Amino acid sequence: EDQVTQSPEALRLQEGESSSLNCSYTVSGLRGLFWYRQDPGKGPEFLFTLYSAGEEKEKERLKATLTKKESFLHITAPKPEDSATYLCAVRQTSGNTPLVFGKGTRLSVIA
Amino acid sequence: GAVVSQHPSRVICKSGTSVKIECRSLDFQATTMFWYRQFPKQSLMLMATSNEGSKATYEQGVEKDKFLINHASLTLSTLTVTSAHPEDSSFYICSVGLAGNEQFFGPGTRLTVL
Numbered sequence: 212e213d214q215v216t217q218s219p220e221a222l223r224l225q226e227g228e229s230s231s232l233n234c235s236y237t238v239s240g241l242r243g244l245f246w247y248r249q250d251p252g253k254g255p256e257f258l259f260t261l262y263s264a265g266e267e268k269e270k271e272r273l274k275a276t277l278t279k280k281e282s283f284l285h286i287t288a289p290k291p292e293d294s295a296t297y298l299c300a301v302r303q304t305s306g307n308t309p310l311v312f313g314k315g316t317r318l319s320v321i322a
Numbered sequence: 323g324a325v326v327s328q329h330p331s332r333v334i335c336k337s338g339t340s341v342k343i344e345c346r347s348l349d350f351q352a353t354t355m356f357w358y359r360q361f362p363k364q365s366l367m368l369m370a371t372s373n374e375g376s377k378a379t380y381e382q383g384v385e386k387d388k389f390l391i392n393h394a395s396l397t398l399s400t401l402t403v404t405s406a407h408p409e410d411s412s413f414y415i416c417s418v419g420l421a422g423n424e425q426f427f428g429p430g431t432r433l434t435v436l
Contacts, residue, residue: 298365307353311368314365
C-alpha cells in the first residue's frame with residue numbers, strides 16, 4: 212500500500228489559472244513532509260518542509276499547507292516557468308533518515 | 323542548503339561492463355548520503371543508505387553485490403553498478419541530509435545500458 216499518494220497525476224493550466232496539488236499520506240508519526248520540484252533530467256529541488264498540522268509556508272507563487280492526513284501545494288497565478296513535476300515526500304523516523312516519495316504531479320502551464 | 327554534485331551526468335555502456343557514479347557534497351561534511359533510483363514517470367525509490375566509514379545499508383530487493391557503495395570520506399560516496407544490464411538503465415540520484423531536516427539532491431546520472 213502506497214504511503215504517499217499524489218493527485219492529480221498530471222495537470223494542465225492556463226497561465227494565471229490558480230490550482231492546488233494534493234499529497235495524502237498514511238504514515239504514523241510524521242517527522243516531516245517535504246515538497247520538491249523536479250525538472251526533466253534533473254535532480255529534485257527543495258521547496259518546503261512542513262512538520263505539524265496547520266503549518267503553512269510560502270515561496271513566490273507557491274504555498275504549502277499541512278493537515279493530519281494531507282498536504283496541499285497551492286499555485287497562484289502560475290507562469291509557464293512553473294511547469295515541472297512536483298514531488299511530495301515524508302520522513303517517518305527521526306534523524307538523518309531517507310524520504311518516502313509519492314509519484315509526483317506533472318504540471319504544465321500554457322501561455 | 324547543501325550543494326551536491328554527481329559525475330558523470332550521463333553514461334552509456336555495453337551490457338556486462340561496470341559503471342562508477344560519484345556523489346560529492348561540496349559544502350557540507352556528510353556522514354550519511356542516500357542513493358535513489360528513478361525510472362521514467364516513476365517516483366524516486368531508495369536503494370541504499372551510504373555511511374561514511376562503514377558498510378552501506380541496502381533496501382529490500384536491492385542486490386548489494388551488484389550495486390557497490392563506498393563512502394570513503396565525508397564528502398564523497400560512490401555507487402558502482404557491476405555487470406550492468408539493460409534493466410539497470412535508470413536515473414540515479416544521490417542526496418545529502420542536514421541534521422535530520424531537509425535533504426538536498428544531486429543533479430542525477432542517466433545510465434543507459436545497451
